[in-house]
Amino acid sequence: MRKLMILAAASIAALTFVAPASAQSPIVIKFSHVVAADTPKGKAADKFKELAEKYTAGKVKVEVYPNSTLYKDKEELEALQLGAVQMLAPSNAKFGPIGIKEFEVFDLPYILPDLASLRKVTDGPVGAKLLKLLDSKGMTGLAYWDNGFKQMTANKKLVAPSDYKGLKFRIQSSKVLEAQFRALGSIPQVMAFSDVYQALQTGVVDGQENTWSNIYTQKMHEVQKYATVTNHGYIGYIVIVNKKFWDGLPADIREQLSKAMKEATEYGNSQSAKENDEALEQIKKSGKTEIITLTHDQDEAMRKAMLPIYKDVASRVGQPLIDEFLKETGRSPVN
Ligand code: LMR
Numbered sequence: 001m002r003k004l005m006i007l008a009a010a011s012i013a014a015l016t017f018v019a020p021a022s023a024q025s026p027i028v029i030k031f032s033h034v035v036a037a038d039t040p041k042g043k044a045a046d047k048f049k050e051l052a053e054k055y056t057a058g059k060v061k062v063e064v065y066p067n068s069t070l071y072k073d074k075e076e077l078e079a080l081q082l083g084a085v086q087m088l089a090p091s092n093a094k095f096g097p098i099g100i101k102e103f104e105v106f107d108l109p110y111i112l113p114d115l116a117s118l119r120k121v122t123d124g125p126v127g128a129k130l131l132k133l134l135d136s137k138g139m140t141g142l143a144y145w146d147n148g149f150k151q152m153t154a155n156k157k158l159v160a161p162s163d164y165k166g167l168k169f170r171i172q173s174s175k176v177l178e179a180q181f182r183a184l185g186s187i188p189q190v191m192a193f194s195d196v197y198q199a200l201q202t203g204v205v206d207g208q209e210n211t212w213s214n215i216y217t218q219k220m221h222e223v224q225k226y227a228t229v230t231n232h233g234y235i236g237y238i239v240i241v242n243k244k245f246w247d248g249l250p251a252d253i254r255e256q257l258s259k260a261m262k263e264a265t266e267y268g269n270s271q272s273a274k275e276n277d278e279a280l281e282q283i284k285k286s287g288k289t290e291i292i293t294l295t296h297d298q299d300e301a302m303r304k305a306m307l308p309i310y311k312d313v314a315s316r317v318g319q320p321l322i323d324e325f326l327k328e329t330g331r332s333p334v335n
Pocket of ligand 1: 090210
């Protein structure tokens, strides 16, 4: 049924989006995303809209749909492939179900020590090679947008790896994340982002991992007693556009949109860390969840517990790709 609805929207979109730009009929870019407007992705999307409309002098209209108002996680990727929406920025952890497993390398625990290392990867040859993989799926990769580092939340204090045993954790649709929680003895459950708050509230799952900005804007901290500062993983976004739509744009428009995307990316990526820091402050201020900071030894124990998954997922993600990542970031995952 859902697929039918996506298809119906796609055929309407197919009738409209190829129309040439004119004063009467701007080219419409529907940009769907699953997070709140007041997040790193939400703000970058709004910035892109502002710049795209400015640089094309109104020939392009960008409609941003935040908070899963159009589609949930997996559906939005199908919708993009079918042309029902033109632009998305799904997290790196959401490409497995459409057959691109390589972006899951970003999900490996502790693979990115900081944003500077991340930037080296995304701005360099590895980042470019990964974007190329999208072509065969009818998508063009335009940019990498940050969110930031993930933290663990639950209704139980999470300090030692043994604390995770037997707990149910919501995960994004990534096999690397599944392996991560299995390594801790937890039960991972794939769930769409928009369903997480309710699942935590009703106890369908015991915990989840996310960035401070996502935790705060989805009010997860109101239904989780504890949050542990782990910074164990990263959430970032791949900005993608329907390839047929993109290739069919007049060259000058595509150029103006590329410029808008470049500037929106610079803007968003320069703000993301600050936004996550601010969200953490708001969570602290709310007094609704206890923030747990790990000692050096506790942090080491978490790293050690998760290390085996590098081997477990090597055949899925690709050992050469993992090695390239480690080389770019200049460190092994445990030091
Ligand atoms: C999640 O599903 O937890 C995130 O990918 C949501 C997002 O887009 O940041």
